[in-house]
Amino acid sequence: MDPAALLDAAEAARDHAYAPYSRFRVGAALLCDDGTIQPGCNLENASYGATICAERVAVGAAIAAGRRRFRAIAIAGPAGIALSPCGICRQVLSEFSPDGALRVVMRTADGSVRETRLAALLPDAFGPADLASAPASAHPPG
Numbered sequence: 001m002d003p004a005a006l007l008d009a010a011e012a013a014r015d016h017a018y019a020p021y022s023r024f025r026v027g028a029a030l031l032c033d034d035g036t037i038q039p040g041c042n043l044e045n046a047s048y049g050a051t052i053c054a055e056r057v058a059v060g061a062a063i064a065a066g067r068r069r070f071r072a073i074a075i076a077g078p079a080g081i082a083l084s085p086c087g088i089c090r091q092v093l094s095e096f097s098p099d100g101a102l103r104v105v106m107r108t109a110d111g112s113v114r115e116t117r118l119a120a121l122l123p124d125a126f127g128p129a130d131l132a133s134a135p136a137s138a139h140p141p142g
């Protein structure tokens with residue numbers, strides 16, 4: 001995987017962002033195990049809580065296309081602003097990278113490429129294994 005190419009795809013996705021309120025456009029590019037790059041962009045809503053981040057749009061689109069295994073994600077915000085996934089996006093990404101090995105690629109404010117692993121951004125993530133080890137009484141009925 002070429003991190004710069006993945007960032008280019010995230011920057012292209014950013015151009016499609018729907019951000020009429022904040023004008024803070026974000027794009028993401030999710031590299032799936034089969035080599036597919038799934039783009040996503042932020043989707044704002046007048047009811048701000050209904051806003052969806054670019055990373056979660058990309059994950060949702062990949063899931064809808066039948067993909068469940070991911071190698072990397074690139075995030076691109078406005079030029080000159082380095083972005084990493086927000087807390088909710090980190091949690092969603094950890095669902096598909098329980099070992100935290102997912103590569104996270106960002107462009108720094110000076111334009112260079114920065115890469116890290118999801119585990120560094122979300123140590124001790126809560127995941128499916130935590131549910132499996134919970135006592136039955138902790139699970140809601142149904």
